Amino acid sequence: MRWNVWVDEWQMECCGDPFHVGSAVTWTLAPADREWLTRALGEETAATIEWGEEHHDEPTAAHITVEAQVKQISAVHARHVQAEGETYLHPADAVLTPLTSADGSRPPTSDDDRDFIGYVVTLETDQ
Template sequence: MRWNVWVDDWQMQCCGEPFQVGSAVSWTLIPADRDWLTRVLGEQTAATIEWSEEHHGDPSPDRLRVQAQVTRIAAVHARMEPLPGENAYHPVDGVLSPQTAADGQDPDAGDRKFVGYVVTLAVDR
């Protein structure tokens, strides 16, 4: 089966290992934050993402450890907007750019900041 997985830029930069199309990976997954993904990628694309890759946090019954093969990678670049009433920003209007490898160090693209990857995994279950 194939699963689309969100990989945060900061997770890759902190603790992730580079991967490429065809790589075998062993990842810990948690349920994707659909509300956040919808703001970044839109409802249609967010609806295809079931999981997020996770390196941090306490063990929980929601976590799933998988062995899989990477079949597709898309870098996501998004505009940053201020959060109302806060001194923080969040990504919106993300654009996906297919690529063959990921190391978490993708450069920003004009006024769009690199925020992560959508990765398709072929998972044996």
């Protein structure tokens, strides 16, 4: 089975273990925050992401732990915008860039208007 998983840049930067395409990983996953992902990545991309990798929240019945192989990694860079009627900025208009590895450092981008916000990682598992 293949799953697309969201990995927040701050979680990876804080205490994530580096990984690369082909790595075997054991991750705790929580259901993806589709509303946030849709705003950041757009509806089409967000619809492909079922899970978010989680290091900090206490596990609940909704969390699962998987052993999987990393098949694909994309860095996500987005603009931060303020929607009408809101008082805070949120990521939007994201661009995905393929990578071969992720180590928590900020991958470069050719677009200075976008900030690194995380990764979309494709995992393959037998579960």
